[in-house]
Amino acid sequence: MKVSAQRLSARHPAADRGAPAALRELTLQINAGEQIAVIGASGAGKTTLLHAIACALKPSAGNLSLDGTDPWKMSRGKLQQTRGRLYLAPQVPPLPPRQRVVTSLIAGRLPAMSFLRSLRSLLYPVDITAAYEALERFDLSEKLFERVDRLSGGERQRVGLARALLSPASLWLIDEPLSALDPSRSEMAIKTLTDEARTRGVTLVATLHQVDTALKNFERIIGLQNGLLEFDLPSSAVTPELLRALYHKHPEELLGPAPGADPALDGLDARAAAPVVMHCR
Amino acid sequence: MSRLGWGLALLVICWPLLVATEFKPWTLFDAASRKSSWAFIKSFFPPVVNSEFMLLVLRETWRTVAIATAGITLGLLIAIPLTLLSTRVLSVSALSGRMATLPFVFRQILRIVLIMLRSVPELVWALIFVRVVGLGPTAGVIAIALTYGGMLGKVYAEILESGESHASASLLRNGATRMQTFFYGLLPQNAAELTSYTVYRWECAIRSSVVLGFVGAGGLGQQMDNSMKMFNGGEVATMLLVFIALVALADAISAWLRRELG
Numbered sequence: 001m002k003v004s005a006q007r008l009s010a011r012h013p014a015a016d017r018g019a020p021a022a023l024r025e026l027t028l029q030i031n032a033g034e035q036i037a038v039i040g041a042s043g044a045g046k047t048t049l050l051h052a053i054a055c056a057l058k059p060s061a062g063n064l065s066l067d068g069t070d071p072w073k074m075s076r077g078k079l080q081q082t083r084g085r086l087y088l089a090p091q092v093p094p095l096p097p098r099q100r101v102v103t104s105l106i107a108g109r110l111p112a113m114s115f116l117r118s119l120r121s122l123l124y125p126v127d128i129t130a131a132y133e134a135l136e137r138f139d140l141s142e143k144l145f146e147r148v149d150r151l152s153g154g155e156r157q158r159v160g161l162a163r164a165l166l167s168p169a170s171l172w173l174i175d176e177p178l179s180a181l182d183p184s185r186s187e188m189a190i191k192t193l194t195d196e197a198r199t200r201g202v203t204l205v206a207t208l209h210q211v212d213t214a215l216k217n218f219e220r221i222i223g224l225q226n227g228l229l230e231f232d233l234p235s236s237a238v239t240p241e242l243l244r245a246l247y248h249k250h251p252e253e254l255l256g257p258a259p260g261a262d263p264a265l266d267g268l269d270a271r272a273a274a275p276v277v278m279h280c281r
Numbered sequence: 282m283s284r285l286g287w288g289l290a291l292l293v294i295c296w297p298l299l300v301a302t303e304f305k306p307w308t309l310f311d312a313a314s315r316k317s318s319w320a321f322i323k324s325f326f327p328p329v330v331n332s333e334f335m336l337l338v339l340r341e342t343w344r345t346v347a348i349a350t351a352g353i354t355l356g357l358l359i360a361i362p363l364t365l366l367s368t369r370v371l372s373v374s375a376l377s378g379r380m381a382t383l384p385f386v387f388r389q390i391l392r393i394v395l396i397m398l399r400s401v402p403e404l405v406w407a408l409i410f411v412r413v414v415g416l417g418p419t420a421g422v423i424a425i426a427l428t429y430g431g432m433l434g435k436v437y438a439e440i441l442e443s444g445e446s447h448a449s450a451s452l453l454r455n456g457a458t459r460m461q462t463f464f465y466g467l468l469p470q471n472a473a474e475l476t477s478y479t480v481y482r483w484e485c486a487i488r489s490s491v492v493l494g495f496v497g498a499g500g501l502g503q504q505m506d507n508s509m510k511m512f513n514g515g516e517v518a519t520m521l522l523v524f525i526a527l528v529a530l531a532d533a534i535s536a537w538l539r540r541e542l543g
Binding site: 013058080082083087096099119 | 373374376377378379381447448450451452454455456457458460461462464465466469470472473
């Protein structure tokens with residue numbers, strides 16, 4: 001899928017009105033089949049960029065076009081169909097704790113399934129082979145029928161990534177895919193994602209904290225700082241000076257491990273939680 | 282000092298309440314009251330336990346359970362669709378900021394319907410339907426269905442909204458439909474709490490179907506009312522004991538079910 005953003009600004013719905021937008025005046029062209037890593041310190045607007053492209057966040061200014069059309073000018077039904085052609089993987093894998101892994105994986109395919117077929121799949125999973133193969137790519141196939149709450153954090157993250165392989169999307173937007181993985185698993189996970197995206201012709205945009213992994217595996221690197229585009233270069237042209245400038249406020253993030261995922265800050269799920277139910281009438 | 286002041290203020294505020302409710306506990310213990318209470322309690326002994334009466338009590342007890350279960354089942358038919366239509370976690374437009382106006386108004390209207398259904402007590406519904414469909418269990422079933430439908434619908438929506446919404450929001454955002462999101466995200470996330478609340482409400486419905494019997498809606502309550510009007514203390518005592526046992530049993534079953542599901 002081709003993506004183009006013209007002077008795109010976006011802000012978190014829960015943000016203060018006076019605060020500057022999390023993403024400002026971003027102009028960007030992504031061609032079909034490209035693989036891009038987005039880097040930058042925490043709070044640079046990486047997740048906001050993914051959300052804006054995923055149509056999860058309405059731009060506050062500027063515009064976005066997917067395959068040449070502006071999704072926000074579509075009817076709500078059409079927009080929801082378009083969302084089915086995008087796959088946004090949040091940093092914290094969105095898996096209900098009581099669900100079995102196989103069901104969680106098939107949930108990635110829902111936009112391509114009719115309602116009856118998805119109901120039938122709850123009784124007996126419709127495409128166990130595809131789920132098994134996706135899981136095998138992440139070296140986790142023995143957990144296919146396990147319950148999600150029996151998995152470790154790293155295993156859950158890999159299930160979340162394997163879900164992408166089942167989705168019918170032609171654009172993958174993956175937020176911090178490696179935040180809970182050890183180095184060797186990280187290497188494998190990122191290889192799997194880039195290889196699969198290449199063979200399927202899927203466009204891949206991933207935010208990464210691990211700068212060296214980004215430089216090694218992606219041909220194009222986008223650097224964000226304070227919501228502004230700092231650079232947009234082929235990975236061979238990204239110099240240590242550029243990186244130092246990009247991380248000059250948080251030099252420790254350039255070297256040290258990525259900060260842990262915070263579900264409260266992830267995504268747009270800051271919809272105020274309703275108060276605890278009073279079990280009275 | 283301030284404690285004394287607050288105490289006095291509380292007394293001054295509460296005094297009119299006590300007067301309005303004719304709060305005179307000592308009348309419980311004056312000679313006339315003592316005599317009539319004693320006569321009433323004495324008539325409870327011995328409880329009636331002959332086989333014919335026990336069979337009747339057993340049949341009416343079963344009918345009470347049946348009224349509660351049928352009422353809850355019909356209530357679910359009201360509650361589940363209204364919950365699905367009114368809960369805001371399944372709103373597509375609320376994904377990216379505020380919910381659109383029309384869906385918001387629609388959801389609010391459904392909420393008001395649910396609140397209206399449950400704010401009329403089942404006793405009042407029973408009184409109305411006893412006049413419409415006549416004496417008997419049907420009125421009780423409809424009364425429980427209406428009140429509990431509203432109650433379950435409102436609380437279900439609240440449970441769905443107070444739970445973790447990350448999984449369901451992600452599904453919606455990736456293009457799943459509302460119903461797919463419900464079955465793959467919301468339901469697995471909240472199933473235990475929803476079932477536990479339903480079982481708890483079933484237990485409440487058993488208790489309330491006994492009360493409904495007093496206005497002629499069948500079951501154990503109706504028999505108890507008959508015996509009371511006949512001043513047959515022994516029968517009342519038996520039925521009270523059976524009722525206590527029934528509530529304890531329902532309590533145990535629902536506690537067990539909730540533990541298994543939790």
